[in-house]
Amino acid sequence: MLFNSLSFVVFLVIVLALYYSKIFNWTNKKRLLLFASYIFYGLWNPPLVILLWISTVVDWTAGKKLAVVEDKSKRKLWLLLSMLVNLGFLAFFKYGDFLLENFTALMNAVGVEYTARPMDIILPMGISFYTFQTMSYTIDMYYKRIEPARTFLDFALYVTFFPQLVAGPIVRAKELITQFYSEKRATANQFLWGLFLLTMGLFQKVVLADTLLSGAADEVFGSKEILHGLDAWTGTLAFSGQIFFDFAGYSTCAIGIALMLGIHLPDNFRYPYAAIGFSDLWRRWHISLSSWLRDYLYIPLGGNRHGITRMYVALMLTMLLGGLWHGAAWTFVVWGALHGIYLVVERLLKGLIKLKIKAWNGIILALLTYTFVNITWVFFRAREFSTAKNMIWSMFFLNNEGEKVLYTFEIVKVFIVITGLFLCHWVMRNTSMKEVAQKTNPWIFGIFWAVLFFLIVISQGSGEQFIYFQF
Amino acid sequence: MGLKKSFVLAAILGLIAVAGWEMYWRGQGLEPNIDDTDNLSALQRAKLQNPKEDNVVFIGSSRILFDIQLDLWKEQTGTEAVMLAFQGASPLPVLRDIVDNTEFNGTIIVGVTPPLFFSTTFEKAPPISRAQERLDHFYDQTYAQRINHYLSIPLQKNLAFITVADESWDSDVDLGTLLWNQVQDERAGPKPAPFNQFEDVSLDRNVQMTAKATNDTAYANTIKLAWQDLLSGDMPPPDKKSTTEFFLEYAKKFEEKGGNLILVRCPSDGWFKEIEAMGFPRAEYWDSLVIRSKLPAYHYDDYEQFRDLNLPEWSHLSKEDADFFTTEIIKIFKKDGVLTNSKTE
Numbered sequence: 001m002l003f004n005s006l007s008f009v010v011f012l013v014i015v016l017a018l019y020y021s022k023i024f025n026w027t028n029k030k031r032l033l034l035f036a037s038y039i040f041y042g043l044w045n046p047p048l049v050i051l052l053w054i055s056t057v058v059d060w061t062a063g064k065k066l067a068v069v070e071d072k073s074k075r076k077l078w079l080l081l082s083m084l085v086n087l088g089f090l091a092f093f094k095y096g097d098f099l100l101e102n103f104t105a106l107m108n109a110v111g112v113e114y115t116a117r118p119m120d121i122i123l124p125m126g127i128s129f130y131t132f133q134t135m136s137y138t139i140d141m142y143y144k145r146i147e148p149a150r151t152f153l154d155f156a157l158y159v160t161f162f163p164q165l166v167a168g169p170i171v172r173a174k175e176l177i178t179q180f181y182s183e184k185r186a187t188a189n190q191f192l193w194g195l196f197l198l199t200m201g202l203f204q205k206v207v208l209a210d211t212l213l214s215g216a217a218d219e220v221f222g223s224k225e226i227l228h229g230l231d232a233w234t235g236t237l238a239f240s241g242q243i244f245f246d247f248a249g250y251s252t253c254a255i256g257i258a259l260m261l262g263i264h265l266p267d268n269f270r271y272p273y274a275a276i277g278f279s280d281l282w283r284r285w286h287i288s289l290s291s292w293l294r295d296y297l298y299i300p301l302g303g304n305r306h307g308i309t310r311m312y313v314a315l316m317l318t319m320l321l322g323g324l325w326h327g328a329a330w331t332f333v334v335w336g337a338l339h340g341i342y343l344v345v346e347r348l349l350k351g352l353i354k355l356k357i358k359a360w361n362g363i364i365l366a367l368l369t370y371t372f373v374n375i376t377w378v379f380f381r382a383r384e385f386s387t388a389k390n391m392i393w394s395m396f397f398l399n400n401e402g403e404k405v406l407y408t409f410e411i412v413k414v415f416i417v418i419t420g421l422f423l424c425h426w427v428m429r430n431t432s433m434k435e436v437a438q439k440t441n442p443w444i445f446g447i448f449w450a451v452l453f454f455l456i457v458i459s460q461g462s463g464e465q466f467i468y469f470q471f
Numbered sequence: 472m473g474l475k476k477s478f479v480l481a482a483i484l485g486l487i488a489v490a491g492w493e494m495y496w497r498g499q500g501l502e503p504n505i506d507d508t509d510n511l512s513a514l515q516r517a518k519l520q521n522p523k524e525d526n527v528v529f530i531g532s533s534r535i536l537f538d539i540q541l542d543l544w545k546e547q548t549g550t551e552a553v554m555l556a557f558q559g560a561s562p563l564p565v566l567r568d569i570v571d572n573t574e575f576n577g578t579i580i581v582g583v584t585p586p587l588f589f590s591t592t593f594e595k596a597p598p599i600s601r602a603q604e605r606l607d608h609f610y611d612q613t614y615a616q617r618i619n620h621y622l623s624i625p626l627q628k629n630l631a632f633i634t635v636a637d638e639s640w641d642s643d644v645d646l647g648t649l650l651w652n653q654v655q656d657e658r659a660g661p662k663p664a665p666f667n668q669f670e671d672v673s674l675d676r677n678v679q680m681t682a683k684a685t686n687d688t689a690y691a692n693t694i695k696l697a698w699q700d701l702l703s704g705d706m707p708p709p710d711k712k713s714t715t716e717f718f719l720e721y722a723k724k725f726e727e728k729g730g731n732l733i734l735v736r737c738p739s740d741g742w743f744k745e746i747e748a749m750g751f752p753r754a755e756y757w758d759s760l761v762i763r764s765k766l767p768a769y770h771y772d773d774y775e776q777f778r779d780l781n782l783p784e785w786s787h788l789s790k791e792d793a794d795f796f797t798t799e800i801i802k803i804f805k806k807d808g809v810l811t812n813s814k815t816e
Contacts, residue, residue, distance in 0.1 A: 001615045006618075007618040007622060042614075043613060043615040044615055046614075192474040193474060195478070207646070210647075211645075212650075215651075404659050406658065406659055407654045407659050407662070409650075409653055409655065442474070442477045443476065446481045447481075449477055449478070449480075449481035450481040450483075450488060453485040454484075454488040454489060457485075457492075458489075458492060458632065458645065458646050459645060460634055460635070
């Protein structure tokens, strides 16, 4: 079910009505949320709920054993079981065809004639999110960082909680399970703030991502020609905005919906396009994934505890795997590699150049960071390396002879939206939406809210999926 | 923060703005209408999972979709129509799907629009892919999409500004289309002529031409321009051999299952008639198909009463003449006894 659909509006109203009715006690309300979450997921493809169940049962069992077993080798086995099942699901459902394709290419490269039919496996929505979430529970249990979930219901709800099930934020057990231990009820202000966040998230998705930006990005990245430099830059900038508004929009909706139920989810984006440097970027972009990768991959790989070379290797490996997490294609690996290189170069430069960040140089450095980020988006969005190569060529050499595929009006539209996005991020980089809202006159804020609602209604949208559902 | 105040104000202003938007577009002559979506097609296709004895299936492109009026069809034949003709599409994938994936063995009426019927069998080419995507949606449709469809119906029926179509018209009033209509420059080449809405659709996919397209010549002329714009580029040559072979193969399989096929060539006019006559001469295409298939076949040009009909935009009949065409063709079918399951003989 999509947040930007009529069925979700009806679903949410029913869930909220039952949740706040007096007919259920807290345990039954949690059962209601769990049942609603399975409906939310199952209305897309019912049999795939079974994967969720398996993941839930395996990690619940592993966590329960890890809570009592002290024998090191047995503890390792329980951890391995969880990893095997979760990563096995990912490997089969998400990377099955990719692995087969590469195996075939490798065989052919060494002279072995081999052809394989693609398996055409259906990708279960949000599998990368919920497998990472459940794995974090078992890993934390292994390292004895957290207490086990008190009941199976609490754990199952943690894995399946519908607001963040299919596209995050990837929430840690200690942040969410403990919230299920006592009855949660949003205050009127929390409920209304949650409703505002839902409106804001839908505005980002339906109006900004789908209506104002996706057209230019699709046109440019769909072209087989070598493009005019202006078109290549416009398409890339449009995609940078589209993917931010699409994904941040989903996270904002998820946080808002959870808050309407009295549950707090962590922030997933903090105005990332105002980041100064790439370490700063990853503290602001998809925070729940970058912190997951830091805690469960980068640090176990050694982090910065074993010298500079080992740290750079760990950093590169983390970013390469982070790239692959986003999709089963080499273009995503290149995207991850570029971010890895940026981080390494940034650390090297920081050792050489001491710079005091002020407002005037800060905005220039933020713009520079954003420009470099845009180069990476080309590889993220392009389906083939040939497209990415053509795009980069047009962007770097400002190719004036290339094909023009965008009308001036569309270019102006994209530049207005992206300039607004960048300036908004810059102004907001050290504050939050809530702080700004608190300082705003309630009547002005009401008018702003009405404008968002009206623009969502007249944009209508076509129920397009959120981009991150495929990851 | 005064969120309650903000919420109340936002709710009141938001509702007033939406009501004002609706009233504005009603004032501009826009009426609520149902959109021909893939969800609507999926409901038609679903009827063939458990076909009734009195089902008659229509396949083809937009001409048979506009020209056969399903309410009159039911009234005059007593049979239940299943409309699986799609705009800009070839009937071939639909015939294949019916033969391969259903138990249906009643009557299929095949609308033959030569530029589409004889275009290609290449799966990725639009005449094939457009039909196939509609069929695929029947198989791939999620429960959430079904619910969304049912929930959207009251909105489509009552609000003029609502658009849920998979393909947009330039006369739509969603924000994206309104912005697109502001494009005036020619940086990426001349902007295509606007393709304005000219169909009224009901929930059973009965399609008829709008009163505006029928009565407003200037409006109908915009659609004529769009046709010329759409079809003026380099078009791939027709593939008569493979399309004919494809059709004959599946027609034979369908007849072996006990099914009955009827070919119908619906009217065209003006520029369309001219290019069809030039590019797809009757003797070479239609007559050849009829001879090879040995199926009952009806070409509008063979009937005096179909020679002077009103096609406001050259390709589809006005509502009034679609009623006439439906009534007359049923009389002809009955006279020839080709409708095997008609209940009003």
